[in-house]
Amino acid sequence: MVYIISFLQILQPLTFCRVTTARKPASEVSDRTARRRAQELQTARRLSSGGDVQHQLARELQLVPRETLKEMLQHLKLTLIRIPDGHLLSAKTDLNMTWSQTRELKRWLKANNIQCESEITSRRIAGAMLAEQEVQSELLPFTVKDADGCRTVELRPAAAVTSLKATVLDYLKRSAEEGDLTWHDGAIPENEIWVKILADHGGESFKNAFQVLNTKHPKTVVFSLFRAKDTRENIMTGNGQIAAGIEELKDTVWKLPDGRDARFRLFAAGDYALLSTWYGISGACGVRPCLYCEVKKVSMHLPKEDRELLILKRTLERLDMQYHDFMERGKGNRQEAKHYKNVIAPAMFRIPIDQVCIPGLHVTLGLYNKLYDRLEHELNDLDAIIATNLVRRVLPDPDVDQAQVLHHHSMHGLIPYVVAVEEARQIDEEVEAIKEEIDELENNLAWAMLYADTDVASIMRVKEEVDRLMEKKETLERKSKKVKEKGKVTTTNGPLAKRLDEVLQKRRVQRQAYQGKSFIGNHVHAMLKEDAIEDLTSIAKVAAEEIVTEMEGFPLIIVTKAQQIHLNFKRIMSLFAACYKGYSHANPMSEDDILALDRNIRSFIDTFRELFPTMTFPIKLHLLEDHMVEWVSRWGFGIGFHGEQGIESTHAAFNQIQRSTSGIADPVRRLKATLENHLLRVSPSHHGGVPAPKPRNFKV
Numbered sequence: 251m252v253y254i255i256s257f258l259q260i261l262q263p264l265t266f267c268r269v270t271t272a273r274k275p276a277s278e279v280s281d282r283t284a285r286r287r288a289q290e291l292q293t294a295r296r297l298s299s300g301g302d303v304q305h306q307l308a309r310e311l312q313l314v315p316r317e318t319l320k321e322m323l324q325h326l327k328l329t330l331i332r333i334p335d336g337h338l339l340s341a342k343t344d345l346n347m348t349w350s351q352t353r354e355l356k357r358w359l360k361a362n363n364i365q366c367e368s369e370i371t372s373r374r375i376a377g378a379m380l381a382e383q384e385v386q387s388e389l390l391p392f393t394v395k396d397a398d399g400c401r402t403v404e405l406r407p408a409a410a411v412t413s414l415k416a417t418v419l420d421y422l423k424r425s426a427e428e429g430d431l432t433w434h435d436g437a438i439p440e441n442e443i444w445v446k447i448l449a450d451h452g453g454e455s456f457k458n459a460f461q462v463l464n465t466k467h468p469k470t471v472v473f474s475l476f477r478a479k480d481t482r483e484n485i486m487t488g489n490g491q492i493a494a495g496i497e498e499l500k501d502t503v504w505k506l507p508d509g510r511d512a513r514f515r516l517f518a519a520g521d522y523a524l525l526s527t528w529y530g531i532s533g534a535c536g537v538r539p540c541l542y543c544e545v546k547k548v549s550m551h552l553p554k555e556d557r558e559l560l561i562l563k564r565t566l567e568r569l570d571m572q573y574h575d576f577m578e579r580g581k582g583n584r585q586e587a588k589h590y591k592n593v594i595a596p597a598m599f600r601i602p603i604d605q606v607c608i609p610g611l612h613v614t615l616g617l618y619n620k621l622y623d624r625l626e627h628e629l630n631d632l633d634a635i636i637a638t639n640l641v642r643r644v645l646p647d648p649d650v651d652q653a654q655v656l657h658h659h660s661m662h663g664l665i666p667y668v669v670a671v672e673e674a675r676q677i678d679e680e681v682e683a684i685k686e687e688i689d690e691l692e693n694n695l696a697w698a699m700l701y702a703d704t705d706v707a708s709i710m711r712v713k714e715e716v717d718r719l720m721e722k723k724e725t726l727e728r729k730s731k732k733v734k735e736k737g738k739v740t741t742t743n744g745p746l747a748k749r750l751d752e753v754l755q756k757r758r759v760q761r762q763a764y765q766g767k768s769f770i771g772n773h774v775h776a777m778l779k780e781d782a783i784e785d786l787t788s789i790a791k792v793a794a795e796e797i798v799t800e801m802e803g804f805p806l807i808i809v810t811k812a813q814q815i816h817l818n819f820k821r822i823m824s825l826f827a828a829c830y831k832g833y834s835h836a837n838p839m840s841e842d843d844i845l846a847l848d849r850n851i852r853s854f855i856d857t858f859r860e861l862f863p864t865m866t867f868p869i870k871l872h873l874l875e876d877h878m879v880e881w882v883s884r885w886g887f888g889i890g891f892h893g894e895q896g897i898e899s900t901h902a903a904f905n906q907i908q909r910s911t912s913g914i915a916d917p918v919r920r921l922k923a924t925l926e927n928h929l930l931r932v933s934p935s936h937h938g939g940v941p942a943p944k945p946r947n948f949k950v
């Protein structure tokens with residue numbers, strides 16, 4: 251037995267403390283001995299720490315190397331982390347993992363001392379979250395195009411919640427529990443719940459969704475989808491229960507947690523073609539193409555004061571009456587639709603027309619594309635002029651002063667060329683219009699055949715009309731090709747037009763090749779900034795000036811025209827940007843905001859008419875001119891609030907979810923599981939999911 255004496259201070263009283271001499275290393279002794287030894291050391295520590303044992307122990311631990319300390323704590327299972335229940339389920343849905351992948355992840359986490367809920371618990375939580383949102387799926391007959399482009403009927407899967415009302419109410423209840431309900435500082439009346447119904451086709455399926463607008467960040471909840479195209483007949487087949495669900499919701503009074511009663515106000519949103527289909531009008535190609543009023547297509551381009559005196563607003567009641575007339579007097583013959591204000595089918599939903607949101611995103615994209623294409627066309631024309639001049643310059647004629655020839659004769663020689671360009675463009679526009687008409691007629695034909703609501707003779711007439719238009723289209727295409735060849739018009743970008751691509755690239759903007767080279771919302775947003783407009787509209791002018799000053803023989807008209815293009819397009823795009831800023835957001839709007847938007851829209855449309863008097867005046871321009879201010883004044887929000895945004899991004903999300911359900915062989919069960927996974931993902935009770943990435947700020 252040995253006694254150690256601590257000589258801390260010579261004058262301090264000494265304390266004796268017993269420490270038994272060890273014969274075996276600590277790792278080999280019995281539990282009892284180990285405990286005794288630890289107690290001995292504890293006594294020693296108590297004595298030498300002056301009562302502050304914890305502090306003393308911490309100092310001792312600091313002497314142990316970090317890695318050794320970590321190993322010791324792990325060995326003692328003191329580093330165990332327990333993740334709350336439900337969080338693994340959230341991670342599973344956010345990461346699109348299958349159950350077996352989740353099990354693997356769980357094993358890996360466990361090996362690293364992280365514990366989470368069991369699979370039984372995950373499944374129980376998922377079951378509780380979906381208890382009120384039962385999903386049903388089945389095979390339904392949809393019309394599809396086969397490999398030869400022929401229409402045929404095929405059984406395809408469709409999935410939907412059994413009750414839209416139950417799903418919306420459950421969503422509201424859960425949002426209320428999370429404290430996520432809001433009336434946007436009184437912008438929504440306190441006894442109303444606003445729900446937006448929206449739909450879109452993408453990623454090979456047609457989806458119906460809702461957004462509860464009384465939430466801080468409204469989420470898009472898909473409640474029904476089917477795997478077929480969005481033709482009128484397919485939507486009728488696939489949307490079976492939705493109209494009834496909407497009616498049920500309209501009549502529901504919901505008791506808020508604070509005891510107030512709230513009624514539902516429903517809005518509808520989608521792209522223009524879909525809205526036309528929902529409400530049974532023939533669409534953008536009809537004689538009366540507008541969903542909101544009965545304006546004629548031929549007078550849309552005129553300023554309001556020059557149009558017919560009385561243009562009635564469309565209402566559900568008028569649509570019903572006109573459809574009734576179309577069937578009774580018009581015998582349901584689509585060729586006669588113009589006599590019935592282009593109403594050709596019953597309205598699928600009873601959401602009033604003034605609650606159908608103007609498709610703001612598509613208005614923006616359509617109009618921006620139109621302006622951009624026009625700019626590109628004008629630069630192509632200038633490029634053609636440059637090309638023609640080049641050819642003339644290289645003509646080997648030593649006796650002629652080339653500069654003189656070009657200055658005098660090229661101007662003269664360019665006239666037939668410019669005429670050819672213009673002629674070809676007009677033909678191309680005609681071809682485009684016919685293509686749209688053919689598409690519409692084909693849809694009508696399929697509809698008529700499926701529902702046999704017209705006689706055989708009338709179906710044959712539509713068929714003949716399609717054939718006639720096809721022939722006309724082909725003749726026009728041949729003609730356009732000939733004109734272009736005659737005038738040596740090239741379709742590839744020349745030195746000026748290709749500069750546009752450089753500006754887009756610099757700003758990381760890409761036109762989507764699969765959508766006919768059109769832009770997407772975020773890109774238009776970037777391109778409507780002041781400096782982007784200046785870059786885009788001035789770049790060709792700068793290039794033209796270089797060409798003309800650095801090379802001999804080019805007429806000054808190239809520079810003057812390029813300058814004119816810069817001025818005109820800068821003006822029209824800036825005016826459009828001001829409108830866009832005013833209507834596209836999702837915030838409440840004051841009276842001043844609305845007045846400013848009204849002024850901006852007027853200047854934009856007036857300038858459009860002034861600069862492009864012969865350009866077609868699309869329905870999107872009419873929506874902007876006649877109905878945008880009307881809408882924002884009625885509902886007090888920017889169009890982004892009620893619009894069709896949100897549904898398009900669900901297509902990508904569903905494609906991801908399908909990765910985790912692709913192992914299910916039966917397509918009906920697979921679609922059901924896909925929809926259920928989506929519902930879990932967007933549930934307000936979804937906790938502990940994968941955080942959204944931090945937005946990266948690109949410098950442009």
Ligand SMILES: [Zn+2]
Nearest residue numbers: 540542543876
């Ligand atoms: Zn209208």
